[in-house]
Amino acid sequence: MNENNNRNVRDDERSVNGELTSLIDDRDLSRVVLSPEEQAYEEMIRQRIRARRRAAERKRIKRNRTIALILVMVIVLIVCRSCYAAHRKKRDEQKVNTESSVAEKTSTKKENTDSNAETPAETVESKPEETEHKIQQVDGLTFVDGILIVNKTYSVPEDYAPGINTAAQAAFDEMMNDALNDGVYLYINSGYRTYDEQYNLYYNYAYDRGVADADKFSSRPGHSEHQAGLCFDVNSTENSFAGTTEAKWLAAHCSDYGFIIRFPKGKEKYTGYEYEPWHIRFVGVELAKELTSKNLCLEEYLGVTSDYTLAQDPVSQEEMAEQLGVTVGDPNEVDETQGYEETDSGYYDNGGYSDNGYGY
């Protein structure tokens, strides 16, 4: 019993001693070490540390904000650039679509509405070559403002064989009578020609001189006004006809009867043919007088071309030569490209080739 009591007492003492020791230790740290001045100093140090920490925190936040701002700007820039690229691509596609098919206006409209409203619908419409004049195709014939046009660009079908136009014939008869009263004798050298007749005529020229030269004054089959029955070669079809009393009378008066000198001097680039003082085309009195007074050839007036390469089924001189089994250049020349121009002017001077009575 005593031993147990003693042990308990010793334990109590030990625990009390332990508490005291710990109390003393605490006091040593908090009170004993720091004087009031030291406490104030410590507080000051703590405040400085806190201030520095806050400053460092603010700096960190500021830096992070800057980085974030730069990142946002970069992202915005990338997005904008990709958006612009996409917009441009879409616009280009639309442009191509509108240009390629004006007729498909509905699909273009749909695309335009799909894209942003800020991009106005681009109306890029390919204008037709002739805007002022109405071109109609009827049974293979081409009418411009109601006038039948037959030239290097516009042909007539092979089986088109109307014969001579009765109004044209009547007008010529009247003109011929009036000319006779003036002491001028006019006659029809060549009027209506069929496709086959024109074929033979053209072939003979092309065979003799080559296609390039034949194209200057003779029409390919299907491209001759003579097949339409609306024109006449009057009197001589030689260049020597120019300047004669008959040629002068014809030029001065033919419009009074509804005719025009179809291939006037200086209009070769429009008509596609050399000057032919003998070839007259019937267009009616009103138009004939207008064209003559304004010094316009039919192609100029109607705003159309006369060029085999612009025809619906273009045939090059090389292809034509191959079809006919003839040469492009002068077959008599060794060198086709040189010397051909020289001999060209000589043909009419000696009059050797136009003696058969057919010009164009």
Ligand SMILES: [Zn+2]
């Ligand atoms: Zn003719």
